Amino acid sequence: MKPIENSPRRQKILIVDDELSNLMVLNEALRVDYHVIAVDNGRDALRAALRIRPDLILLDILMPDMDGYELCKAMKADPVLREIPLIFVSGKTSEDDESVGLGLGAVDYLTKPLNLAIVRRRVAIHLELKRQNDLLSRLALVDGLTGIPNRRAFDDRLSEEWRRAVRIGSYLSLVMIDIDWFKQYNDIYGHLAGDICLRRIARSLTTAFTRAGDFVARYGGEEFSCILPGVDERGLASETSVLGFRVESLKIPHSGSLISRYVTISSGAICCIPVQSDTPETLLHLADVQLYRSKDQGRNRSNVSSVNLDEVPHQVMRKSSNDQ
Numbered sequence: 583m584k585p586i587e588n589s590p591r592r593q594k595i596l597i598v599d600d601e602l603s604n605l606m607v608l609n610e611a612l613r614v615d616y617h618v619i620a621v622d623n624g625r626d627a628l629r630a631a632l633r634i635r636p637d638l639i640l641l642d643i644l645m646p647d648m649d650g651y652e653l654c655k656a657m658k659a660d661p662v663l664r665e666i667p668l669i670f671v672s673g674k675t676s677e678d679d680e681s682v683g684l685g686l687g688a689v690d691y692l693t694k695p696l697n698l699a700i701v702r703r704r705v706a707i708h709l710e711l712k713r714q715n716d717l718l719s720r721l722a723l724v725d726g727l728t729g730i731p732n733r734r735a736f737d738d739r740l741s742e743e744w745r746r747a748v749r750i751g752s753y754l755s756l757v758m759i760d761i762d763w764f765k766q767y768n769d770i771y772g773h774l775a776g777d778i779c780l781r782r783i784a785r786s787l788t789t790a791f792t793r794a795g796d797f798v799a800r801y802g803g804e805e806f807s808c809i810l811p812g813v814d815e816r817g818l819a820s821e822t823s824v825l826g827f828r829v830e831s832l833k834i835p836h837s838g839s840l841i842s843r844y845v846t847i848s849s850g851a852i853c854c855i856p857v858q859s860d861t862p863e864t865l866l867h868l869a870d871v872q873l874y875r876s877k878d879q880g881r882n883r884s885n886v887s888s889v890n891l892d893e894v895p896h897q898v899m900r901k902s903s904n905d906q
């Protein structure tokens with residue numbers, strides 16, 4: 583059966599039931615408030631869940647081929663689908679059935695024949711919890727000071743982009759950025775001013791990388807990092823060449839800087855085509871090497887390089903940033 587879908591952008595509910603009449607009743611009850619996707623078997627449900635990442639799944643138990651229990655187990659075993667709340671909707675009405683369903687990790691159990699008013703209320707409760715959980719997860723990935731993604735979000739995204747680039751054989755570029763003489767800035771102007779400086783630079787970097795897929799994070803302290811999927815060495819050189827200018831033209835006064843009247847940055851960038859046998863840490867390390875070259879050469883500059891990972895004997899050790 584072709585999945586039935588209506589309008590997007592609202593919270594998404596996947597309904598799985600082998601009987602068309604049940605699908606239609608639930609679709610009718612929920613489609614006004616949510617984006618409903620309906621499928622009539624377990625295998626299509628797994629595929630649909632992976633594709634659309636629903637916020638909630640309503641799941642029949644008795645179905646041919648893959649029944650609701652099996653489908654539930656398969657979802658709970660999948661790291662991508664595990665967190666999606668799942669409600670059994672079943673004609674199996676014994677307490678044992680309910681207990682088995684909840685034991686498998688479902689958040690609720692509704693019995694047929696359905697009272698649609700109760701279905702709507704329960705669904706609303708679970709979707710509100712899902713919304714709050716999503717919000718907390720997002721907050722855990724945001725740097726509190728600058729409002730941009732934090733180190734954890736960066737690590738997640740880098741692994742994700744690395745795997746994607748290995749799969750499709752595309753370029754992946756990484757830029758590491760460090761604010762020059764930032765310890766001196768804090769000593770002279772105070773930590774409050776330091777915070778404001780970090781926020782302004784975060785905003786400036788975020789607005790510098792605007793292609794879909796570009797990702798700017800606060801790596802820690804006065805360090806920022808940018809992931810640029812699909813960007814080759816030439817593209818990387820042109821992208822990074824304007825960065826330093828952008829930051830210096832913010833004209834944030836810095837009397838402790840030995841290189842400018844204003845706050846500046848040093849950056850190091852590396853481009854590669856990721857390979858299965860290597861890891862994102864290699865890219866991080868090599869970007870760091872370029873960053874430290876920029877610092878050794880006097881700061882307020884950028885070094886860009888590319889690497890063929892098939893040929894590099896690499897030692898993945900991150901140099902500590904204690905030179906300021």
Ligand SMILES: [Mg+2]
Pocket residue numbers: 599600601642643644645
């Ligand atoms: Mg059934």
